[in-house]
Each structure stands twice: as structure tokens, then as C-alpha cells.
Amino acid sequence: MNTLIAWFSWSGNTRDIAKRIARKTRGELFRIEREVPYSTDYSTCAYREAKEEADKQLRPAIKGPLPDIADYDAVIIAFPIWWYTMPAPVKTFLERWPDWHGKRLYVFANSYTDDRSQFMNAMVAAMECANGADVRPGLYNKDIDKLCSWVKENGFTRRRQYEKADNDDPCGAGADRGIACGRSGDDHEDSPDGHDEARARSLYRAV
Numbered sequence: 001m002n003t004l005i006a007w008f009s010w011s012g013n014t015r016d017i018a019k020r021i022a023r024k025t026r027g028e029l030f031r032i033e034r035e036v037p038y039s040t041d042y043s044t045c046a047y048r049e050a051k052e053e054a055d056k057q058l059r060p061a062i063k064g065p066l067p068d069i070a071d072y073d074a075v076i077i078a079f080p081i082w083w084y085t086m087p088a089p090v091k092t093f094l095e096r097w098p099d100w101h102g103k104r105l106y107v108f109a110n111s112y113t114d115d116r117s118q119f120m121n122a123m124v125a126a127m128e129c130a131n132g133a134d135v136r137p138g139l140y141n142k143d144i145d146k147l148c149s150w151v152k153e154n155g156f157t158r159r160r161q162y163e164k165a166d167n168d169d170p171c172g173a174g175a176d177r178g179i180a181c182g183r184s185g186d187d188h189e190d191s192p193d194g195h196d197e198a199r200a201r202s203l204y205r206a207v
Contacts, residue, residue, distance in 0.1 A: 001156055003027030004067055007078040008090050010038060010045065014110060017144060018078045021108065024147055025156040027076065028067075032093045035061035054083035059092045069097055074104040074156075076138060077126070081111035085121040091129045100133030106154075108138035116140065 005027045007018035015031075022029050038045040053060060069075055079090050086109070094100075109122045119140040126135045139150055 001025075001074060002072045003074045003076065003156060004030060004069070004072045005076045005078065006030045006032055006067075006090075006093060008032040008080075008087055008093075010080065014078050014080050017108065017110060020144070020147060021076055021078060024151045025076070027156075028072075030067050032079075032089050033063040034089045035063050050082050050087065053088035054085070058088055059095065060088055062089050062092050062096075066093070066096055069100070069103060072103070074106065075133075076106045076108060078108040078138075079110075079122075081109050081113075081118045081122065084118050086125045091125060094126065094129035098131060100130040103130075103133050105130050105133040105135045106138040107135065108144075109140050110144070111141060114141055 003025045005018050005022050005025070007014055007029065008031075009015040009018070018029060021027065038049050052058065077086075077090060077094070079086050082088075086107075094105075105126060107119075107123055107126050109119050111118055119137075123135060123137060126133070136154075139146060
């Protein structure tokens with residue numbers, strides 16, 4: 001299956017998750033980048049730039065060239081929850097193609113909070129922005145530790161590949177226990193403040 005993993009990240013946590021997904025699915029990576037980069041200052045990015053985009057439903061320009069979704073059977077999008085849903089640049093990315101019919105679109109999101117209503121918000125946004133896509137849930141937050149099982153269940157790798165020795169198989173026996181697939185732990189929110197509990201409590205609203 002030809003798979004594209006399109007990811008958006010501010011601090012790098014979602015980038016790392018996207019790379020793990022690519023290793024397990026044998027997919028190709030594409031970074032979604034705002035044409036005018038967000039500020040590297042947390043407060044400016046979260047409470048000025050990202051909030052304005054969310055409040056006004058803006059669609060910021062993103063860097064190209066973009067991949068052609070016609071070349072892929074499935075597209076996986078990975079991003080942090082910003083202001084209770086997907087970040088504006090991800091919406092821009094999805095809306096660049098007017099017709100997603102015949103394409104499977106999987107949504108992976110991460111956030112400080114485990115409030116699944118925000119994941120559902122992101123799913124709805126994907127349905128609205130990717131016209132005609134078959135939008136399906138990926139994994140949310142610490143569920144990423146189940147990535148290997150998810151890959152198998154969704155048919156991203158042929159069965160014979162899982163019959164190799166464990167050291168040749170990124171999703172071999174026991175991989176979902178946390179070593180081969182890594183761990184989410186404290187890194188599931190996409191922010192430089194992932195280890196600062198006082199500030200991180202408000203993170204899910206913005207970054």
C-alpha cells in the first residue's frame with residue numbers, strides 16, 4: 001500500500017511520532033509547514049497566532065511543493081491538538097485538493113489532555129476539509145503505544161513481513177509493549193513545555 005504520512009509539528013514531538021508511523025507503515029513523510037513560520041516564543045504562537053487562526057477560521061499559506069495524493073492509497077495526518085481541534089495549516093493542506101474520493105484518510109492527534117472530544121473535533125474537521133475522503137481514526141495520545149497492532153489491523157504491511165525475525169520486523173512479537181514502538185509518556189503534547197506541568201496544563205488549548 002502506498003502511504004503518505006503528512007505531519008505538522010511546532011516543537012518536534014509530533015515529528016517524532018510521524019517518523020515512528022513511517023517506520024511501521026513503510027510510508028513516505030511530508031512535513032506541513034506554514035509559509036510564514038510560527039513564532040518560536042510559546043506565548044506568541046499559542047495565544048496570538050494560533051488563537052487568531054482558530055477564532056477567525058483562517059487558512060494560512062503553507063510551503064510547497066505538495067505531494068500528489070493521487071499517488072497514494074492512504075494518507076495519514078499527524079498533528080497536535082491546537083485550540084480543541086487540528087491546527088490551521090493542516091486544514092490548509094487538506095483543502096488543497098478539491099476531491100478526496102477513493103482515498104482513505106487516517107487521523108493521528110496528540111494533546112496534553114486525554115479529552116477524546118477534541119480528537120472527535122479533529123475527525124470532524126478532517127471530514128469537512130477533505131471532501132469525499134474515507135476518514136478513519138488513527139490513534140490519539142498514549143494509544144500510540146498500540147501502533148504496531150494498529151498497523152497490522154489496518155493492513156499497512158503484508159502478513160509475510162511479520163513472519164521475519166523480531167530484529168528484522170519493526171512490529172514483531174511484543175513490539176507493543178513499548179520498546180520497539182517507543183513510548184509516549186510525557187511527550188504526547190507538541191510543546192516546548194512538555195515537562196513544565198504548570199504551563200502544560202493549558203497546552204491542549206493551543207500548542
